[in-house]
Amino acid sequence: MYPSTSQKYRLLEMVALCGEFPADQLTRLIPSPSYGEKLITELKAQKLLRTHYRDHLRGYRLTGRAKQMLLAQNPERFRDFLTGNTETNQVRSEVTRRLRLYQKAETYLTLLSAGIPFFADQKPDIFREGREAGILSMGNLPLFYSSREFKHIGPEATKIRNSRSMGVLLAPHCAYALYNTGDHVLKWEYRTEVRLNAFLQHYLQDFPYTGHPKVRAILTGKDMDTAYQLLTSTGGYKKSLFVADTSYEHFHYLPNTTEGETLLKLLVRPRLMKQLDQLLLSDLGSRQPNLPIDHDGVDASGNPAVLAYDFDLHRINRFNTGLNVYGRKGVMICFDFQIPCLKRYLTADIRFSSIDLSKFRKGFLHEP
Structure with a gap:
């Protein structure tokens, strides 16, 4: 087992989080390319990591041995990712599925660099039936909860299951519905996202916020060229793509880059x-x-x-x-x-x- 502060452990936990970690994002986690490759080589030799290359996409996946090691070391953190028939445990090879995992990795790296906790053992489980008031205070924020965690509340979550949101980012002054649009304009269904907005306002009222919280949207993407696509989008021919509509009063955009990480640090810290x-x-x-x-x-x-x-x-x-x-x-x-x-x-x-x-x-x- 590795210390939780080691670079090898950080790499393995990020692979566990997204199912398949995109090779081109390695330098965002380990800035030195040569050291990053050295760690990859060592983890492969220890049969903890393997490369999956197909359809011009190169990513890293955990071996069964690595999954067992992580689950034994911190079951609360990895149980939802490395057990059952989840997409992060039973990784498929279809391009669309793999790209979705890559987008998760990109956004989680941005959250990580901005110092925002997202692992289950780092935060109270507020999206569950029978939650107890008082387990989350403004002093704990910001925190991120994935859309997967919404399912813990039961049947109520079915109303928002088709949302494109990755989850909700709780900041002291508002809640952000978080999206990753990649390098193109994401698919968008107005009524579904309105339901998500209403759900968050209702579910988070008086806990941890006072009254109904303000809900905004953060769109993350590849770079600022993607921002231009979003600004000029009219919804596409069938009106099935993103357009800056009234589902949210505010749509903020930031790239999944070092520049975007800095902007995110500001967006979740109102005093700053x-x-x-x-x-x-x-x-x-x-x-x-x-x-x-x-x-x-x-x-x-x-x-x-x-x-x-x-x-x-x-x-x-x-x-x-x-x-x-x-x-x-x-x-x-x-x-x-x-x-x-x-x-x-x-x-x-x-x-x-x-x-x-x-x-x-x-x-x-x-x-x-």
């Missing part, structure tokens, strides 16, 4: 966002109540400015539309990695105020 907002707005004038455009402040020339670093699809679109309708110039404040996508999408006369991501990490988050 408030500090950043105050800093970014310190050089601007206050909001103008008579200005019929959604904005956060005005620049020296009286042009409306909006904070768009949280990449809320609805708000970005409203700001762009408002400027066009009223023939105004505007200012958009966002991270540098978001600007190319926004320039490609926006049609209004907008000046960008860029947040240098590297400097932000060092100066604001105090990361190396």
